[in-house]
Amino acid sequence: MNxxxxxxxxxxxxxxxxLRKGIDGLASIVQSLFGMDPYSRSLFIFxxxxxxxxxxxxxxxxxxxxxxxxxxxxxxxxRIESSDTVSISQRQFARLIHGLAVSGxxxxxS
Numbered sequence: 520m521n522x523x524x525x526x527x528x529x530x531x532x533x534x535x536x537x538l539r540k541g542i543d544g545l546a547s548i549v550q551s552l553f554g555m556d557p558y559s560r561s562l563f564i565f566x567x568x569x570x571x572x573x574x575x576x577x578x579x580x581x582x583x584x585x586x587x588x589x590x591x592x593x594x595x596x597x598r599i600e601s602s603d604t605v606s607i608s609q610r611q612f613a614r615l616i617h618g619l620a621v622s623g624x625x626x627x628x629s
Contacts, residue, residue, distance in 0.1 A: 528561040535568035542583045545576045553604045570594040597621040
């Protein structure tokens with residue numbers, strides 16, 4: 520193991536989630552609502568209804584990471600039509616976490 524993080528895909532929940540949920544609650548959403556494997560080496564991004572916070576769930580092969588980002592000012596911005604999950608690129612992810620607008624993405628309907 521070289522310490523590198525491997526990310527296969529980046530998925531965003533298009534609908535707000537109760538961010539009081541922890542690892543188990545978010546992993547359950549990934550499995551039941553998205554129909555996806557929470558143990559895949561993918562980033563799963565969730566936001567609250569005001570889009571002032573993001574939680575990111577990631578499994579690295581040995582355990583889960585749960586990251587939280589809170590905007591000091593403003594909100595996270597993206598234009599997503601109705602879908603349970605959207606796949607975004609690493610570039611879109613970088614824009615998102617820096618507070619820049621993101622649109623598009625590949626829709627995944629479950």
